[in-house]
Each structure stands twice: as structure tokens, then as C-alpha cells.
Amino acid sequence: xxxxxxxxxPVKIILSILLAMILSILPLPGGLEPYRPEWVxxxxxxxxxTLPAYTGIGVxxxxxxxxxxxxxxxxxxxxxxxxxxxxxxxxxxxLVRVYPVFQQAIVVGLMLVLYQSVILWVNGVLGExxxxxxxxxxxxxxxxxxxxIVMIMRLVRRDLSAQ
Amino acid sequence: xxxxxxxxxVDHHTSHLNSTRALLGTALYPLHLLASLxxxxxxxxxxxFAERRLLLEQNHRLGTRNLxxxxxxxxxxxxxxxxxRLRELLDSTRRLPNERVLIAxxxxxxxxxxxxxxxxxxxxxxxxxxxxxxxxxxGLLGQITHITLAxxxxxxxxxxxxxLLVQVDRNGQRALAExxxxxxxxxLLYVPTNADIRLGDVLSTSGLDGRYPSEYPVGKVTxxxxxPGDAFLxxxxxxxxxxxxxxxxxxxxxxxxxxxxxxxxxxxxxxPVIDDTPQESEHADE
Numbered sequence: 001x002x003x004x005x006x007x008x009x010p011v012k013i014i015l016s017i018l019l020a021m022i023l024s025i026l027p028l029p030g031g032l033e034p035y036r037p038e039w040v041x042x043x044x045x046x047x048x049x050t051l052p053a054y055t056g057i058g059v060x061x062x063x064x065x066x067x068x069x070x071x072x073x074x075x076x077x078x079x080x081x082x083x084x085x086x087x088x089x090x091x092x093x094x095l096v097r098v099y100p101v102f103q104q105a106i107v108v109g110l111m112l113v114l115y116q117s118v119i120l121w122v123n124g125v126l127g128e129x130x131x132x133x134x135x136x137x138x139x140x141x142x143x144x145x146x147x148x149i150v151m152i153m154r155l156v157r158r159d160l161s162a163q
Numbered sequence: 164x165x166x167x168x169x170x171x172x173v174d175h176h177t178s179h180l181n182s183t184r185a186l187l188g189t190a191l192y193p194l195h196l197l198a199s200l201x202x203x204x205x206x207x208x209x210x211x212f213a214e215r216r217l218l219l220e221q222n223h224r225l226g227t228r229n230l231x232x233x234x235x236x237x238x239x240x241x242x243x244x245x246x247x248r249l250r251e252l253l254d255s256t257r258r259l260p261n262e263r264v265l266i267a268x269x270x271x272x273x274x275x276x277x278x279x280x281x282x283x284x285x286x287x288x289x290x291x292x293x294x295x296x297x298x299x300x301x302g303l304l305g306q307i308t309h310i311t312l313a314x315x316x317x318x319x320x321x322x323x324x325x326x327l328l329v330q331v332d333r334n335g336q337r338a339l340a341e342x343x344x345x346x347x348x349x350x351l352l353y354v355p356t357n358a359d360i361r362l363g364d365v366l367s368t369s370g371l372d373g374r375y376p377s378e379y380p381v382g383k384v385t386x387x388x389x390x391p392g393d394a395f396l397x398x399x400x401x402x403x404x405x406x407x408x409x410x411x412x413x414x415x416x417x418x419x420x421x422x423x424x425x426x427x428x429x430x431x432x433x434x435p436v437i438d439d440t441p442q443e444s445e446h447a448d449e
Contacts (some may be wrong), residue, residue: 025272027200032275061167069187070194071275072282072309072316075180076170083167122171123449126326135277 009054012156016043017063021070034134037142040067041115042149044082045108047094048089050157060086072121081118084109101147109143166172181309185287188311195282195314199270217370247419262284262418265289265407267297269409270314278430279342283412286313294374302380302403303327304412305367319406320381321347329381334359340400347406349382351398356389358396376417376425 007115021038028036044063047055071078088111089096096107116139174180200233267283285291287310297304297317305319318325325339329351336353336358356362364384370377404449 019193022194022198025195027199027202027272064167065190066187070191072188072280073275074171075174075184076167080167080171126175141443 006085009051009157011056013051013059014046016047016153016156018134019043021063021067024067025070035137035141040078041082041085041112042108042142042146043153044086044151045089045111046153048086049093050153052090052093054102055086056090057083057086059154073082077119078100080117080122084118085115088114101150104125104150108130108146109139112139112142176279181293183310185311188309189286189313192311192313193274195270198272200415207406212434233257235399241376258374258421265316265410265414265416267291267414269412277344279305279319279325279344279406280308281317281319281412283315283317283414284313285414286315288415290416291315292412296375296379296417298379298413299404299409299411301405304404304406305407307414310383317412320349320402320404326352327375327381328369328372329366331360332365332367333361336360337371338366338398340366347402348385348399349385349402351400352395352396354396356394356396358399360387360396361383362387 017040019041023039024036040063044055044060048060058133060082061079064077064082065075067073067078067082068075092107096104099107116136120135170180173348174184183195192286216310227357233307265285267285267289270282270284272282281304291307293310295307297306303320305317305322305325307315308318309316320327321342321344323342323344326339328337329340330337331433336354338354338360340349341352344351352362362384366381367383368375368377368379368381380403384398385401388397390397
């Protein structure tokens with residue numbers, strides 16, 4: 001495998017998740033806010049798919065909890081949603097890994113629909129409805145960004161091991 | 164999964180998790196700061212590299228404004244004095260509350276685009292508490308929902324899950340103002356069809372909900388629709404507070420006897436009090 005320096009991987013995982021969290025609250029110009037990709041979910045899907053030994057459901061749950069606090073959402077909401085997609089991503093990682101990147105994007109899109117459904121469902125139980133037409137926009141934008149994520153993360157993952 | 168469901172239930176129904184949330188939130192505060200860094204630095208750059216002429220102009224303008232407000236303040240303190248004296252004569256139990264304010268700055272972070280929430284840079288360290296009202300120079304903004312050591316999250320009055328009791332300044336007609344979400348408008352609920360309410364009526368807080376101080380301007384009625392067969396009017400109002408523009412907001416402590424600081428809200432927001440004091444004094448004189 002490419003990982004000649006396995007001790008550096010957890011550091012990279014944590015840093016990339018933190019970066020994704022910052023991106024998830026970074027102010028966007030104008031009317032772009034509803035189209036913000038689900039950065040944290042994308043990064044988690046990437047890591048659970050690539051290194052399921054390091055990032056499992058536990059990591060996903062903790063990340064989700066932090067995300068809840070960061071977005072001042074109900075505690076456990078994102079944690080639950082991220083657990084679901086982390087589980088799916090781990091179960092299918094051997095299968096999805098061999099797909100071309102655009103087919104992967106479709107699988108990722110399906111996972112994100114599930115992720116957003118869980119969040120929407122929790123919001124619905126709380127009685128906080130949102131404008132449902134734009135609600136699904138992040139799924140589409142995330143699918144578009146998936147190839148970019150794969151490319152960047154591949155560079156990041158190989159960078160340290162090359163040294 | 165079971166843990167998260169239990170967690171969500173506990174968080175929704177009780178307040179046991181508030182301290183946990185505050186702790187985690189404090190730990191994550193650097194992330195908020197990092198996220199607001201780009202827009203902060205562009206702000207800083209635009210101030211630093213602004214032209215001297217522009218700065219002088221601005222300085223001059225602010226100086227004039229300050230003078231005008233000072234003059235208003237003089238009149239106001241006289242009126243306040245007179246008002247409290249007349250109230251004493253009338254043996255009225257209603258007092259203008261002493262309020263203390265603190266200026267907080269918004270952190271440039273986006274939370275959920277479907278929820279009307281903002282993050283400010285003051286927290287428990289500065290004495291902020293849950294439920295504390297938040298205003299800007301024009302009107303009411305919202306109230307604090309979550310606090311950490313150095314930051315706090317506030318829900319705006321336009322959030323669909325937020326409602327407050329308002330009254331029409333003209334006649335004291337009360338109504339429940341509920342947020343509508345994205346459209347940045349308020350909806351007035353449960354106003355009977357025969358109520359005296361007109362376009363352009365100014366709404367202010369009633370103070371009856373025990374959360375907000377009374378007589379802070381909230382908004383203006385912009386649309387009234389009388390649907391035949393409906394027991395209530397459907398009314399829309401435009402909030403005065405610049406919900407998505409103001410960068411600095413004021414936190415208010417109600418019934419706090421913080422002596423010196425209470426000059427500030429009067430400078431920023433003298434209208435509602437001035438508006439009704441002369442009437443009071445006229446009545447008393449007659």
C-alpha cells in the first residue's frame with residue numbers, strides 16, 4: 001500500500017475533518033449559502049471508504065456531535081446522520097472503490113440524500129420545517145465536488161508517505 | 164445510533180446538556196474565529212487602506228451626529244426626570260426599567276441557511292445569559308439561545324420557531340409576532356378581524372412575555388389581508404432591526420442597576436421612550 005508512514009494518517013484525518021468543519025460555517029457570498037456542499041459528510045465518506053481501519057462509526061459519531069455544537073443544532077442530530085453514512089460507506093468501500101469517479105459521485109449522492117433525510121426527519125419531529133425545494137441543493141453541489149475531493153485527498157494522503 | 168437518539172431526546176426536552184454543549188462550544192470557538200478570519204481581514208484591510216479624505220469625512224459626519232444625539236439626550240434626561248416625578252405623583256407602580264447594555268460583534272459564520280441564527284463574540288465570560296434580548300440601533304433582533312465561554316448563538320425574531328408578544332404603538336392592540344424564515348418578515352397571529360390595525364402601524368415589544376424589555380420597536384405593518392370566513396386577519400410586518408446587515412449588536416440586561424452604563428441604550432434608541440413621555444406629562448398637567 002501507499003501508506004509508508006501510518007502514524008501520520010490520523011493527524012491528516014483529524015486536520016481534514018477540522019478543515020471541513022470550518023468550511024461548513026465559512027460565510028459564502030450572496031445567494032450561495034443554500035448550495036454549500038456537505039463538506040464534513042464528504043470528507044467522512046472519503047476516509048471511511050479509504051481507511052476504514054482508522055475512521056469508523058465512532059469517529060463519525062464524534063464528528064457529528066462537534067458539528068451539532070458548531071451549528072447549534074440539536075445534540076446528536078448530525079451524529080446520527082453521519083453514523084448512518086459512515087456505516088454505509090464502510091460496508092460498500094470495497095465495491096465503490098473500483099467504480100469510476102463519476103459513478104462514485106452518484107453513490108455519494110445517494111448517501112447524502114439519506115444523510116439529509118435523517119436531518120430533515122429530526123427537524124420534522126421537532127416541528128422546524130424548512131423550505132424543501134432548496135433543501136436538497138447541497139446534495140447536488142456535493143456530488144459535483146466529489147471528484148475534486150477525491151483528487152485533493154489523494155494528493156494529501158500520498159504527500160506525507162512520499163517523504 | 165441509540166446513543167444519539169437518547170441524546171437528542173434529552174437535549175430537546177431538558178436542559179441537562181447545556182453545560183456539555185457550552186464546554187464543547189468553548190473548545191470549538193477557535194473554529195468559529197478561523198471561519199470568520201477571511202471576512203475580518205478584508206474588513207481590516209479596507210479600514211487600514213481607506214483614504215484619508217474618506218476617514219476625515221466620516222469623522223466629521225459622526226461628530227455632527229454625536230452632537231445631535233447629545234442634544235437629544237439632554238432633552239431626554241430632562242424628560243425622564245420629569246416622567247419619574249409625575250409617575251411618583253400619580254403613584255404609578257410602573258417604572259422605566261434600568262437597563263445595561265454591552266456591544267457585541269457578530270462573528271462572520273454561517274449556520275444553517277434555513278434557520279435564522281447568528282453567533283456573537285460575547286459569552287458567559289461577559290455575563291451573557293440564555294434568553295437575553297438582542298437589539299441593534301433600529302429595533303429588536305432576537306434572543307440568546309446557546310452560550311459558551313466566549314461566544315453565544317442567538318435566534319432572530321424572523322426564525323419560524325420564534326414568536327413574541329408585540330403591541331401596536333398607536334392603541335396598544337396586542338398580537339403574537341411569529342417569524343417566517345427566509346422572507347425576513349414577521350407574521351402577526353390571532354388578530355381578530357375587527358381589530359383596529361392599519362398599514363404602517365408601528366409595533367413594539369409589549370414586555371408581557373417577561374423576556375423582552377417593553378417598548379422596544381420591532382417592526383412596521385406592511386400588509387393586511389382580510390379573508391372572508393377566516394376568524395383572524397393575516398398580517399405581515401417588516402422588522403426594523405437590520406437582521407442581516409448589522410455587524411454590531413447590543414445585548415441588554417433588564418432591571419440591572421448598572422448605573423453609568425445605562426446612558427448607552429438611550430443614545431442608540433431614544434425614540435420609543437421619548438414618544439410617550441410628553442403625552443404622559445400633558446395628561447398629568449391637565
